[in-house]
Amino acid sequence: MIINEEQKNTVINNPLFTDIKCPVCANSVLILTDRIFEIREFFGGKLELGGNSNVIPVISLVCEQCGYILFFNAVKLGLIKPKQAKKQAPMNQAAADE
Numbered sequence: 287m288i289i290n291e292e293q294k295n296t297v298i299n300n301p302l303f304t305d306i307k308c309p310v311c312a313n314s315v316l317i318l319t320d321r322i323f324e325i326r327e328f329f330g331g332k333l334e335l336g337g338n339s340n341v342i343p344v345i346s347l348v349c350e351q352c353g354y355i356l357f358f359n360a361v362k363l364g365l366i367k368p369k370q371a372k373k374q375a376p377m378n379q380a381a382a383d384e
């Protein structure tokens with residue numbers, strides 16, 4: 287899912303990201319990728335859709351220097367409503383809130 291301008295501004299204006307640095311190399315240039323990704327529950331290599339599988343929608347910031355990727359829960363940041371996340375795939379409340 288591509289991040290729209292409103293979502294991008296929500297991230298940029300979040301005080302959490304004002305002085306953020308890479309936890310590996312301490313570089314302060316982190317690039318917001320233009321998409322919302324998802325972290326899926328592992329089922330031994332099989333792809334399970336629906337049912338009891340859990341999905342966490344995330345945005346990613348990539349360190350421009352070392353490539354380390356920081357993930358942030360898109361629901362927690364207010365980019366996606368929990369209901370919207372559930373439409374993509376069932377997700378229990380614990381996963382949505384993490």
Ligand SMILES: [Zn+2]
Nearest residue numbers: 308311349352
């Ligand atoms: Zn880095």
